[in-house]
Amino acid sequence: MRDIGKILPIEGYRVSLKGSLPSSYTNSLTHLYQPLIGIQAVSLYLTLINELDFQDEETPQTHHTLMNYMNLPLDDIYRARLKLEGIGLLKTYQLESKEQTTYAYDIQRPFAPAEFFMDDMLTQLLYHHIGQVKFTMLQEHFCVQCDQKGTEITASFSDVFQTFQPGTSGVINSEENQTVEENIPSIDFSWMEQMLRARMIPVKRVLTAANKTLMSQMMTLYDLAEFEVEKAVLWALTDENTLAPKEFKEACHDLFQSKHQQTSIRLTNKPDSGTTMEYEPTTKEEQLIQKLENISPKNLLEDLSSGGQASGQDLKMIREVMTTQGLPSPVMNVLIHYVLLQTDMKLSKAYMETIASHWSRANLKSASEAMAFAKKQKAQYQQRKNKSKNYRKPASKEIIPDWFKERKQKQETVGGVAHQHGNADKEWEETEALLKKYSKK
Structure with a gap:
């Protein structure tokens, strides 16, 4: 899909060949080049060679013609052309005009078999x-x-x-x-x-x-x-x-x-042989990720220390963790940043090794992956912590007989009345004593 649109069917092409091909060029293409570049690239090369006798000097052929000849979509033809260019069998020139974009395909002679084995x-x-x-x-x-x-x-x-x-x-x-x-x-x-x-x-x-x-x-x-x-x-x-x-x-x-x-x-x-547009980060998080992707762990430590020089002990600790766990440099940068935030800007080797082994098993490759993984793990930890705080012991589901409930209610009632009488008698005695005291005075 990434090669669709690199060439359009209506765009034209011309074919040229300087000199002559070696007599055994078909042997070279079939037995020596084809294992390296594939049958589609060899087919395109042979098709272009045979186009030499049929092209019109005034009107160039369109790439739609190649699609019909080879019975292939244009993105496959484009990838085959790149292989020919890379292996040294084709030179391509692009000619821009107001009417049409035209490509000039300059066919290069393949190595003769003896020459091929000298390379x-x-x-x-x-x-x-x-x-x-x-x-x-x-x-x-x-x-x-x-x-x-x-x-x-x-x-x-x-x-x-x-x-x-x-x-x-x-x-x-x-x-x-x-x-x-x-x-x-x-x-x-x-x-x-x-x-x-x-x-x-x-x-x-x-x-x-x-x-x-x-x-x-x-x-x-x-x-x-x-x-x-x-x-x-x-x-x-x-x-x-x-x-x-x-x-x-x-x-x-x-x-x-x-x-x-x-x-x-x-x-x-290669994944993409064309030029790619550089992405400019917009948010602060994207800017941080871009920095962590490109900076070295040593420079990161110095930046986080307000320009101070990173200590040899810290660098040795980071080197051991990186080599032992096999973490890429961007992932290691995220780990350093994360550990410093969690430990009040102190590098704890034990804490760092624990997280590094986990991240190594997760097979993290980039700073963005490590950042997302760290956020996810922290959210899960916070969720478990909140759940443990809100935990309550479930109510007992034990069945209590009715006769036990009635007896308990009767005891509470009798006890309550006795308690009330006791309080009343005590209150009356205190009042009577107080009255006697004031009557004497």
Whole structure:
């Protein structure tokens, strides 16, 4: 639903292709690209290629034509187009005019099979998608040569795809190598040089241009830190102090598995590749939630202390609670704010740990979720407290015989009369004594 309206059926398009396609491009599309981008994206690519011979130079085709050709709704076609752009098979240009919005689709040549297997990023992704047996068969069939040269591809990968592990919510961003040297994240390898020199390993033999590209790709693909890449490099060094690419890839994958406890990575569309409008909070509560979403626990403590510096003891306590219970930073901020309000601005570790374990079981992920959960729990506690105050012992439902009631009433009546007579006699005696006293005077 989120992609509906990104393109309209009446909007036009033109198709262009510079150069010629490799003779084995259908093999590449079917066996190498299709496992990564799906059948709809490949179908759109082939449809656009065949549109080259039928388009009118003066009047562009409308996207309604594509809907009829592919028998797909326009939002599916739009998502397929994004996949082609992300994997490097299509460039898109938007042309605005008073009459009509027109898109220019510049088709990019796919890698030939041999070229595809020279790209480390695409090779690793294909391996994880189709498995070792099928991957080895394709690799042997297409007679891959160990050459590190590649073919230029200019479309952005990270704007469209992400790698993820099935069965978890953890997401790892990845970026495709569009050329061997270009569009790779700019990484400073000075830390690697220092490590190699400290171990008396020749830097130039390890940090070649191809190896730097490979390290950059694996760092991005597997979301590895610098020290993890250092481990992988040391594991993959040969006796001649050169880097073995295959062993390095396997080491990176092993590090990724040990950290995420998963066996594979796959491509999926990002939740939204378009730009989103920033929401401006209006109420004080929304402003507080936005602040708790973005501020660090340390800065939050300092803000609540009127600018005073957070103590090391408090920060250590917060760090232990966060790491032990696995609370995200926004949820931890709400917890700090809540505990300080409940304990007269004092951080109680026992109280904080009790609430943190409860919130961890509730699987809270954002400040708004934590705020709503805290309000709900506090309301339930107050309701139970008020209920206990208003509690009364229920009246006894024991059955009393009629003869017992009559006897009790008779006793009360006789006792009442006797009491009245006793009071009257006593009153009369006191009055008589008083009269005698005054008569003597």
